[in-house]
Amino acid sequence: MNRVAALLGVAFGFGLGAARLNDYDVIHDMLLLREPEVFLLMASAMAVALPVLWLLERGAWHTPGGGLMRLSRSNIERKHIFGSAVFGGGWAITGACPGTALAMPAAGVALGLPVIAGVLAGQILRESIAKVRPIAPGRRRA
Amino acid sequence: MLPAFPDRVPWYVVGPLMGIVVVLVYALLNKRLGVSGSYTQARMFVLGRSVAEPWRIWFLVGIVGGATLTTVLRGGFVVGTDYGALGRFLPLGLVVPTLFIGGALIGFGTRWAEGCTSGHGLAGIPSRSPASFASAATFFATAVGVTFFVHVVTGGAL
Numbered sequence: 203m204n205r206v207a208a209l210l211g212v213a214f215g216f217g218l219g220a221a222r223l224n225d226y227d228v229i230h231d232m233l234l235l236r237e238p239e240v241f242l243l244m245a246s247a248m249a250v251a252l253p254v255l256w257l258l259e260r261g262a263w264h265t266p267g268g269g270l271m272r273l274s275r276s277n278i279e280r281k282h283i284f285g286s287a288v289f290g291g292g293w294a295i296t297g298a299c300p301g302t303a304l305a306m307p308a309a310g311v312a313l314g315l316p317v318i319a320g321v322l323a324g325q326i327l328r329e330s331i332a333k334v335r336p337i338a339p340g341r342r343r344a
Numbered sequence: 345m346l347p348a349f350p351d352r353v354p355w356y357v358v359g360p361l362m363g364i365v366v367v368l369v370y371a372l373l374n375k376r377l378g379v380s381g382s383y384t385q386a387r388m389f390v391l392g393r394s395v396a397e398p399w400r401i402w403f404l405v406g407i408v409g410g411a412t413l414t415t416v417l418r419g420g421f422v423v424g425t426d427y428g429a430l431g432r433f434l435p436l437g438l439v440v441p442t443l444f445i446g447g448a449l450i451g452f453g454t455r456w457a458e459g460c461t462s463g464h465g466l467a468g469i470p471s472r473s474p475a476s477f478a479s480a481a482t483f484f485a486t487a488v489g490v491t492f493f494v495h496v497v498t499g500g501a502l
Contacts, residue, residue, distance in 0.1 A: 285479070
């Protein structure tokens with residue numbers, strides 16, 4: 203399972219680097235709606251995955267090690283809206299998301315490191331707040 | 345001689361590749377692809393705490409390896425402090441804290457929302473998860489809004 207995960211990670215990371223999603227200017231131009239390339243990339247990824255996953259789910263696909271394949275679904279809660287709004291702000295400032303930030307130092311972009319450090323610090327801060335004020339109960343992420 | 349690796353591989357090649365990876369993570373591992381969760385698991389591993397989903401750490405290592413491969417195919421590493429338009433607009437002493445704070449917003453927000461561009465976007469929407477539709481709409485709208493705000497405030501420099 204771990205070896206398969208590593209190989210799939212290589213394919214994912216290769217895609218991030220190949221499309222230069224680890225480049226601030228590429229993401230910034232997308233968010234300024236100057237070019238459609240990254241939107242088309244994400245849309246085509248979803249357009250491939252959605253029907254295949256639907257078919258696999260309909261066909262009750264059994265995974266090699268994990269039993270019947272189950273798609274992770276959750277109902278909308280406040281945390282999804284507020285959390286994603288905060289994330290969107292960070293995405294706009296850095297031109298990075300958690301995946302592309304990992305691919306930055308891999309391209310020699312040393313300033314990806316403060317982004318990664320910030321992501322880790324932000325996670326820790328969120329967890330410490332959640333301990334004091336537990337978030338509303340909901341389905342845990344698969 | 346092999347043709348040179350493109351400076352930017354087009355969306356219609358990379359997009360379907362990523363879609364296939366999303367499908368394979370579900371079909372082989374029975375998990376939803378996501379990167380922000382990998383950070384959490386890696387943090388637990390480094391701190392010596394119990395790791396609930398070790399595969400996520402391997403996925404993270406793979407991402408770094410795959411991205412490194414593209415750098416090697418383009419001719420190798422040149423480590424530098426460039427950061428595109430943001431790096432040209434701000435001095436290095438301000439870029440670093442700006443990126444750290446921006447990163448903290450990413451970490452705080454994705455931990456809160458339980459997913460990021462990959463988990464809620466690339467994988468969550470094809471899973472037909474209502475929370476992922478709402479999350480993706482929110483982070484796209486916020487990111488575009490904040491980017492335009494920054495664009496105006498900086499007089500078009502960013």
